Amino acid sequence: MANSPERIDAIAQSKESLKKQERTAPLAASTHPQDLGQPYLQVQNIRKSFGQFVALHDVSLNVYAGEFVCLLGPSGCGKTTLLRIIAGLEQQTSGRVIQGGKNVSHLPPSRRDFGIVFQSYALFPNLTAAQNIAYGLQNTPMPKPQIDRRVQELLETVGLEGFGQKYPAQMSGGQQQRIALARALALSPSLLLLDEPLSALDAKVRNRLRVEITQLQKRLGVTTVMVTHDQEEALTMADRVVVMDRGAIAQVGTPRVVYQNPSNPFVANFIGSTNLLTGEVVSETQVRCGNILLDANIGEFAVNSPIAIAIRPEAIQLCDRSEEDEAASNVLSAEIEGIEFLGSVYHLTLRPDGNSKSVVTIEVSIYQAQQIDLNLGTSLRIQLPAQHIQIFPNRV
Numbered sequence: 487m488a489n490s491p492e493r494i495d496a497i498a499q500s501k502e503s504l505k506k507q508e509r510t511a512p513l514a515a516s517t518h519p520q521d522l523g524q525p526y527l528q529v530q531n532i533r534k535s536f537g538q539f540v541a542l543h544d545v546s547l548n549v550y551a552g553e554f555v556c557l558l559g560p561s562g563c564g565k566t567t568l569l570r571i572i573a574g575l576e577q578q579t580s581g582r583v584i585q586g587g588k589n590v591s592h593l594p595p596s597r598r599d600f601g602i603v604f605q606s607y608a609l610f611p612n613l614t615a616a617q618n619i620a621y622g623l624q625n626t627p628m629p630k631p632q633i634d635r636r637v638q639e640l641l642e643t644v645g646l647e648g649f650g651q652k653y654p655a656q657m658s659g660g661q662q663q664r665i666a667l668a669r670a671l672a673l674s675p676s677l678l679l680l681d682e683p684l685s686a687l688d689a690k691v692r693n694r695l696r697v698e699i700t701q702l703q704k705r706l707g708v709t710t711v712m713v714t715h716d717q718e719e720a721l722t723m724a725d726r727v728v729v730m731d732r733g734a735i736a737q738v739g740t741p742r743v744v745y746q747n748p749s750n751p752f753v754a755n756f757i758g759s760t761n762l763l764t765g766e767v768v769s770e771t772q773v774r775c776g777n778i779l780l781d782a783n784i785g786e787f788a789v790n791s792p793i794a795i796a797i798r799p800e801a802i803q804l805c806d807r808s809e810e811d812e813a814a815s816n817v818l819s820a821e822i823e824g825i826e827f828l829g830s831v832y833h834l835t836l837r838p839d840g841n842s843k844s845v846v847t848i849e850v851s852i853y854q855a856q857q858i859d860l861n862l863g864t865s866l867r868i869q870l871p872a873q874h875i876q877i878f879p880n881r882v
């Protein structure tokens with residue numbers, strides 16, 4: 487996303503935040519957000535149109551103090567637009583943004599309390615790292631020696647002590663992004679906004695910074711909203727993930743919940759990978775997919791309902807043709823149609839016998855793979871455990 491130094495300048499002006507030294511304790515992993523009282527940030531019924539095109543439809547979201555929330559979704563789903571509305575860099579068509587109990591919906595960025603980091607670093611190329619970090623502090627009443635101390639402290643915070651005199655061009659992408667993070671934190675904002683901060687970095691640096699940013703966020707307890715299209719990033723960094731789809735929120739939940747209990751096939755498919763098959767409910771305990779009958783928890787679905795069946799590749803078990811395995815439910819034969827080697831695991835595409843229309847992917851470790859005849863055309867026995875089968879309405 488394009489970003490100008492003026493914009494950064496405007497953002498860095500918040501004098502109010504300078505006074506704030508104390509941080510709220512980070513959200514404990516086991517704490518349910520609703521137990522935390524008033525949310526710190528409330529996005530209420532936000533709608534955003536660009537001409538005829540509606541980028542956000544009635545989006546509402548609560549973010550609690552100290553929480554790390556990721557906005558996750560495919561390109562064009564509206565996550566950057568939502569972040570920019572939270573920052574005041576974009577004006578919503580309707581709806582409100584409440585921050586710290588105050589309606590900030592119509593305040594310019596310069597009068598809101600946040601720090602922001604962009605994908606493109608957006609450092610001033612003609613200023614040193616220290617000068618970049620100090621930029622916002624210079625517009626406050628803070629005396630010069632104190633600014634210098636704060637800059638040193640921030641350089642240490644991001645692990646770049648000794649880099650103060652370097653210019654952006656003399657630093658790696660990862661180092662520049664750490665400086666951008668230090669600059670965003672300089673005024674001790676109550677809200678940290680991260681717009682795809684890691685996507686311009688190579689995989690190793692990205693993984694390291696992922697851990698560092700998460701640890702720093704927890705240490706400071708700063709409420710954080712990050713935009714990403716990378717589901718692994720969202721799952722590893724966030725307390726809660728907000729999955730977005732075509733301008734709306736598809737699901738909000740902890741990484742575990744959105745992974746294990748996706749609310750619809752879109753989320754199931756976007757977070758991790760999943761096998762999606764179509765079928766219908768045949769009884770209170772069974773579903774049919776092609777000619778295959780499977781035991782499943784059908785919940786509220788009525789008999790004869792058309793359904794989509796989801797099961798994760800790693801939930802499907804290889805069976806060893808023992809009596810015990812053969813007696814288990816949902817065991818079937820399937821032929822290997824595709825073999826994909828991914829390093830520590832293989833993904834095998836299998837076509838179940840009796841189902842000419844659908845294939846399923848299973849995940850097999852390299853050690854399990856040594857136990858089978860890993861060739862196209864091999865017939866395997868597999869089990870689709872009933873407790874891992876999820877059922878959704880089939881709206882196709």
Ligand SMILES: Nc1ncnc2c1ncn2[C@@H]1O[C@H](COP(=O)(O)OP(=O)(O)OP(=O)(O)O)[C@@H](O)[C@H]1O
Pocket residue numbers: 536539541559560561562563564565566567568715
């Ligand atoms: N200034 C604009 N004028 C017109 N359309 C816009 C404008 N900004 C965004 N859009 C459209 O709004 C939709 C949402 O854009 P947004 O940048 O929020 O998506 P995103 O989820 O962040 O995607 P990406 O990951 O590709 O950045 C897109 O279809 C985009 O083309």
